[in-house]
Amino acid sequence: MNIEDSKLEIFEKWRKESIDLLDKAEISKDEFLSLNYDFFVKLGLKPFSKISTLSQAIFNYQYYNVMAKKSNCEAKSYLNSKKKKKYYNKLINDRENYYYLKDLATNRLLELLDYKNVDCYYINLKSKRLSGFIYEINVLDRDRLVLHSKNKKILEKLKEKKCFCEDQRTSVIDSYVNKSY
Numbered sequence: 479m480n481i482e483d484s485k486l487e488i489f490e491k492w493r494k495e496s497i498d499l500l501d502k503a504e505i506s507k508d509e510f511l512s513l514n515y516d517f518f519v520k521l522g523l524k525p526f527s528k529i530s531t532l533s534q535a536i537f538n539y540q541y542y543n544v545m546a547k548k549s550n551c552e553a554k555s556y557l558n559s560k561k562k563k564k565y566y567n568k569l570i571n572d573r574e575n576y577y578y579l580k581d582l583a584t585n586r587l588l589e590l591l592d593y594k595n596v597d598c599y600y601i602n603l604k605s606k607r608l609s610g611f612i613y614e615i616n617v618l619d620r621d622r623l624v625l626h627s628k629n630k631k632i633l634e635k636l637k638e639k640k641c642f643c644e645d646q647r648t649s650v651i652d653s654y655v656n657k658s659y
């Protein structure tokens with residue numbers, strides 16, 4: 479087993495442990511994101527430029543999701559600072575780039591799954607701004623693998639593959655997605 483595979487196994491174990499902590503309300507959403515960021519830094523595994531396995535796709539998805547949320551949190555602290563407007567804009571651009579890379583991982587994950595055993599639908603959100611745009615991809619044959627996106631190309635493909643239900647539903651991780659950070 480090579481070092482990357484070993485680190486992916488460590489990641490898979492951590493992913494489940496951190497989700498358990500969140501599910502049991504032992505940590506908050508903010509703590510979850512912070513712990514995941516610290517984990518990625520310590521793990522020292524960079525995202526995969528060519529995703530060839532489901533584990534790599536899941537790693538990239540979670541890595542870029544955490545990085546996007548971290549950039550967004552940092553940006554919020556500079557929102558009303560005229561002196562830091564450039565830094566605020568850089569962080570927002572970083573966030574959008576991370577979400578783009580997360581969507582590439584989502585797309586590749588769906589390709590690897592051949593769009594099978596996925597349940598996809600729009601989710602009920604407290605945020606009026608995001609309601610009707612964010613959809614959930616629940617991978618049914620994987621332990622707690624729930625993805626979110628608002629990417630229109632992925633949505634079109636899900637509809638084309640007849641994986642998408644037009645009904646709006648409560649997210650399977652509702653307390654997470656409807657908790658602001």
